[in-house]
Each structure stands twice: as structure tokens, then as C-alpha cells.
Amino acid sequence: MGTDKQDAVKSLFTAQSAKVDTNKGDAYYEKLYDQCRARLDELKKLAPINSRRDFRTVIEEEGLERRDFLKWASATTAMLMLPASFTPLVAEAAVMMNRVPVVWIELQDCAGNSEALLRSDGPKIDEIILDIISLEFHETLMAASGHQAEKQLEDAIETFKGKYLLFVEGSVPKGLDGAYGTLGAKAETFIDHLKRLSENAAAVIAVGSCATFGGIPAAAPNPTDAVGVMDVVKGKPIINIPACPANPSNMVGVLLHYVLTGQVPELDSLLRPKFAFGYRIHDNCERRAHFDAGEYVEEWGDEGAKNNFCLYKVGCKGPMTFNNCSIVRYNEGVNWPVGVGRGCIGCSEPDFWDKYAYERPMANANIKAPTGGVEKTVDEFGLGLLTAAGVGIAIHAAASAVAGKKESEREEA
Template sequence: MNQWMTEQIHAAHSNRIEPREQAYYDALFEKSKARLESLRAEAPLHEGMDIHAALAEEGMDRRDFMKWASATTATLMLPAMFQPLVAEAAELFNRVPVIWTNLQDCAGNTEALLRTSAPTIDELILDVISLEFHEVIMAAAGHEAEAQLEDAMATFKGRYILAVEGSIPLGLDGQYGVKGPHAETYLDHVRRVGADAFAIVAMGSCAAFGGVPAAYPNPTNAVGVKDVVRGKPIINLSGCPVHPHNITSTIIHVILTGQPPALDNLMRPRFAYGYRIHDNCERRAHFDAGHFVEEFGDHGAKHNYCLYKVGCKGPMTFNNCSIIRFNDGANWPVGVGRGCIGCSEPDFWDKYAHERPVAAGVRMAPFGGVEKSVDYFGLGLLTAVGIGIAVHATASIMAGKKDEENA
């Protein structure tokens, strides 16, 4: 199936939120409880790695931990009754092995993972999480790395979470990307490792939608995970790179409920991607007021005006950056006066990532990079109509007023 068709089919899922009754949450609660019990029964991967001891070392007591759990419960859009379960899931985090594989990537999502906000539990959990295979971090290489992967896949068959970073090239029979001593193509690799996974998490926009390599003209025919893997729960955590907070929250949800969180029509968790950046933007007041930055460094730029005219795509982009910002809340792209480039949306390289307003710069791939194609098309149409009218009118006048009476 070609990529376009797959896109269409995924887009066909409705984005509407079905109202949820208490009964739904009660059922989910029971399900989660049963799941945590079964997890607890499993042999722990990290004997003696008690999260509370680890937290105490970092100066975080039980109270802080419960506060964190309550905030995470809210992030996940679950009712407050789930709070003890979230805390319990965090404690059981080390029961869930993660295999992280890098394909056509830039390691940006790995770097993002390293930068989880301080001073926090998220980082600790990553300390405690069983990261079985991650090329950028692991000590072993070559055959030993391969053996480690095999071992993790066999030991945790059907239980591990597969994190995929990077797109998958289909061109050249997949030979644009190969790995391991057997020179296995990324396509075979992701299908093989994905087959025994509990769930697959596509980290970043490349793994989710093809991202950078899939930008026009997509020289390697790169696609996202959802285009090549079937029959597994897939969660797309898009973003370039994905916000680490969304990684940890998603994994907690999977551990807690044994199922992916509620997803939108692009298979992204609704708790993170349900909101438009624009609607929570600190510069929104200036948008409504009609205060715009006309060019970088002007009066408006110095006064935090809205960046819509210099190409901010916040009005078209769904993500929680405007709420949680980046790097421990240090800043974010709208904060630095550049604006959003829509990095969590499909095809953003061709449609969003430029310095012109949303309406002005749609790159229509089939026409080979003609920008403003809508306005060009429209003005062309109006001109053609105008010329047509002028010709007809002139001809009519020349012909004179004749009709059936004096014909």
C-alpha cells in the first residue's frame, strides 16, 4: 500500500472525543489494577532497586512523590482516583523493558531523552527503567550488541516496549539503511523486533510520519513505522524532537493500563497532542489584538508581539509545548521570537517549516516547490475570468444589440 493511501486511512479516523462515563473509568480502573498486580507478580528486573530509596537519595520524599503522581495523573487526563495507581505504576516502572532502536534518525530524540527535566523523578525513572538496547548509550557494540538485542527479545518476548527513532527507507529494497553484522535492512529489523513487542512507540516525527527523510522529493522513499508494521499497538510521539515529558507520560500510561492512551487521528496521545499550541500561547493576546512582528528584530519583536506574520504555525499545530516549554521550562521556540514550525504535524517540512504566514507558503510537492500556490492559482483564475469577460463584453458591444426581434 502506498504511503498516501495509508495517510488517508489514518486521517479517516475521527478526531472527535467520545464522552466517557464513570462506567468507562471504573472499568479502566479495574483493568489497571489487575494489570499492576500481574506486573508485581513478575520477577523484578532490578532486584532491590526501590524507587523510594532512589528518590530519598535525591532528596525527594514520599510526599513529593505523591505530588508528582497527582500531577502526572492530571497530565494523562485520568480522574483523581487513578492517582494511587499511577504512583504504583511508577514503582513498577523497572518491570518493563524497553528496546530503543535507531533507524534513519539524527539521534535528536535520544538527546531529548537525556535532557528530561531536572530535578526529577522522570530522570530517575529512566535510571531505573530497564533500557535493554540503545545504540547511543549502551556499552557493548557489534556482535555483543546484537547478542544483547537477541537476549532481550527472547527474555521479554511480548512484554517489551519497542521505541523506534528514525524513519524506514523503502527505496533500493530498503538498502539505504542497514545494521548489524548481517547487514539487515531497517525494514526487516523493525518488523522482526516489532513482532514480539508489547507495543511500539514511534519517537519523533521521522518514526511517526517519515519526517526529514520523507520531505519532498523523499529520495529514499522513507516512511513512518505505522506504514510498515501491522497488528501491533503503535503510539506516535511526534515532534522534532519529541518532548521527553511526553515520552515518560506515555510509557507510564502503557504500564498502568496495559493499553495505549487515548489517541487522536494521527495516533498521537491526546493528553499531549490534544491541544493547539496557539490556544495556550503566551503571545495569544497580541494575536487577537492584531499586534504582529513584521520582521525579526523590529519594535514588535522587542515587545513580544505575535509571530504569525513571520511564519508561526502554532495555529495549525497540536502539541503541548506552549504549556510545558522545553528544557525544564527554560524557553521554547515562540519564546525566542522565532515561532512554531509545526514539527509535530505530518509533512511539516513541506507545509509548515518556513518564515511566511500559514496561508502564504504551502509547498505543493507535486508542483515542485511552488510556494503560495493557492494565491497564484487564485489570482490566475481571477485574471483568466476577467480576460474572458472582457473579450465577451467587447465582442458583444461590437456585435451590437441584436436579438430575435431584429435578427
């Protein structure tokens, strides 16, 4: 393993500030600790599925030392919003990720989340997939195809009935009785496929904006009547990991949390894990000081852009978007969209394509934090500042509203 990769692994999540919910009190965490201990003791009795290697072995084979693994475990404990005393348990859970079977299906999608997963870090996800996670079925990554692949799926859901985690990528087209998306020789519709596989899953994990909220396929005029998994699957624990693509750290985090506790993590009202979506982009953005100082990029390529000023006026929706990408970042923690000069388009929020993905500020940003955290609107920020820039934003927003209204009137005419 090269030094760069080792550094990437060592720095994984170190920027993440621990955000343990202190309201819960010691008794809550003591009980949770005992639950996790019992869960890991039970898992320990099971043989690793298909004799896969464990996380620590893979890390050490990659040239990292045991203390690097423990550093990773400590940073991951913080990411999962658990107290530091849980670090040894998180380390044990990572070693036992090969005890929980995973089935991954793709519906109306571009495979972008699978692609993102392949770009994960610490250790590289191809190593995790092939050596640590018990990935029993993934049609894009597996060698088998056709009838052979179908058999592998049926065998997996039968063998691991009631135990497997079902990861779903892509939206569900409901139009034409589901005929927009079918699978295999029997032409099973995506909707029936999802319902059938969910039935015996321990939990269903929707990854990416399409599987969570319908994503781009559901953008107006939504020709296939695309919806997210939670609109179809009922009576099962569902975890939403939105974003376009979902951050691989959050996918691995959800899996690790399930291995550790046997339960889904604490969720917000949109079924997103709070450990990942309890952060507002705007509150952890490196350009925030420029927002507060009223220093904005006014148009692409101007002096403000050269000076890395705030991107609000060119459409950044960080103030109304909840996700940890400003902390965890993408591509082995190298950078993230706002870091390279592109405003956030709110891809982890419902209907992001219709509501947020345009290069001007929102005219009417009445956004509430689903986690119950910061509940200010962009307009409140602007008024609170009472600076020339704040007023400038309000004027700009009003102008955008008028422009938007005129545009839609033209379209209707």
C-alpha cells in the same frame, strides 16, 4: 540535588490543566480504575527486571520528600487526562516502571530524540534509564558495541518475547529495496530489522517526526523513499509521539500509561496520544492575547519582536499544530520555541518540513483538528476578528500564496 533541580521537579506539569473527558462518565472511570488496580496487582507479583531501583527511591535519594513524589504523581495524573482519584495508582505505576522491558532502536535518524530523553527532568532521565526503566537495549546509550551489542539485542527480544515495548527512532528508507540503511555484519535492512523486532513486541512506539511521519528524510524529493513506522508495521498497536524532537515528558507519559493500564493510551486519527496531542499550540500560547489584539512581529528584530508580540506573520504555525509543548515546555520546563521568539514550525504534524517550515503564514490553512476539538481554520480566525490585523493577515497570506506559486513555477521552468 540543588534547589533549582528540586524546584524543576516540583513544578513539573503543574502548569498542565487537567482535561478529563467528562463525556465518558463515572462508570467508564470506575471500570478503568478496577482494570488498573488488577494490572498493578499482577505487576507487583513480578520481580523488578535486573533488580533496578524504583522511581520513588531514586527521587528520595535525590533529596526530595515523599510529598514531592505525590505532587509529581498528582500532576502526572492530570497530564494523562485521568481523574484525581487515579493519583495513588499513578504513583504505584511509577514505582513499577522497572517491571516493563523496553527495547529502543534507531533507524534513519539524528539521535535527537535520545538526546532529548537525556535532557528529561524529574528525576533526570539518566537516573530513570539506568535505575528505573528496564531499558534492555539502546545502541547509543549502551556500553557494548559490535557483536556484543547484537547479542544483547537478540537476548532481550528472546527473553522478553511478547512483553517488551519497542521504541523506534528514525524513519524507514524503503528505496533500493531498503539498501539505504543496513545494520551489522549481516547487513539486515532497517525495514527488515523493524519488522522482525516488531513481531514479538507488545506495542511499537514511534518517537520523533522521522519515525512517525518520515520527518526530514521524507522531505521532498525524499531520495530514500523514507516512511514512518506505521507505513511498515502492521497488526501491532502503534503509538506515535511526533515532534522534532519528541518531548521527553510525552515519552515517559506513554510508558507510564502502559505500565498503569496495560493498554495504549487513547489516540487521535494520526495515532498520537490525546493526552499530549489534544492541545493546539495556539490555544495555550502566551502570545495569544497579541494575536487577538492584532499585534504582530512584522520582521525579525522590530519593535513587535522586542515586545513579544505574536509570531504569526513571521511564519508561526501554532494555529494548525497540535502538541503540548506550549504547556509542558522543554528543558525542564524552562522554555519553548515560541517563548524565545521563534515561531512554531509544526514539527508534530505530517510533512511538516515541506508544509510548515517557512517564515511566512500559510496561504491556504484549511486545517482540521484530528482530535475533533477546535476545527477552525486560520482564515476563519482572521475573518472572525474582522480587524485591520485580520484583514492584514488575509492579504499577507494571499501575497504568500502568489509568491509561493511563482517560486514553484520558476523551479518547474
